[in-house]
Amino acid sequence: GAVVSQHPSWVICKSGTSVKIECRSLDFQATTMFWYRQFPKQSLMLMATSNEGSKATYEQGVEKDKFLINHASLTLSTLTVTSAHPEDSSFYICSARGNTYNEQFFGPGTRLTVL
């Protein structure tokens, strides 16, 4: 299957700082990328859907000013957690889809810990 990378794999930051997470599709063009967060022992909760070159569509309850998503190219999307707080600590996973099939390919995830 296609390969999606995510960087960093883990990050620890102080409360109030901003953290940027990158998601890259390495061998295909991702017209759509999805950002999820996953709390321990819970399912994947979709945060937003981003299509290349357009604004992201956020799910209800997700603050767009806090979780900034950029999908500037067909191979890169970024999620920036602004002014992070301890309650933002979670496992963030991206996934990417091409435009010719339904299957989405997941990145390895980023473990964010906010102190």
Next chain:
Amino acid sequence: GENVEQHPSTLSVQEGDSAVIKCTYSDSASNYFPWYKQELGKRPQLIIDIRSNVGEKKDQRIAVTLNKTAKHFSLHITETQPEDSAVYFCAASPPGGYQKVTFGTGTKLQVIP
């Protein structure tokens, strides 16, 4: 929007037995139903998927069945092995690459040696 329910939340089986996980969905427009296996701290891995024009699909020890009328689909794992132990998620998606995938709540499968 789509709502996917998954049962059971936990499942313990003896090695060699079969495991069945069931999901229901609400949106009749959904036509793609993937199943993912997720090990602790790792990314979800697609193990099998089915489209709405097919009623059953099998891949070695894994099979998925789909009942469009009843809007439910199931994962069947036969001859379970300890390495099958993981959390399994079902999901549903309408057509279109830009369409979001809605996940079930997950089933923690434990295969007892």
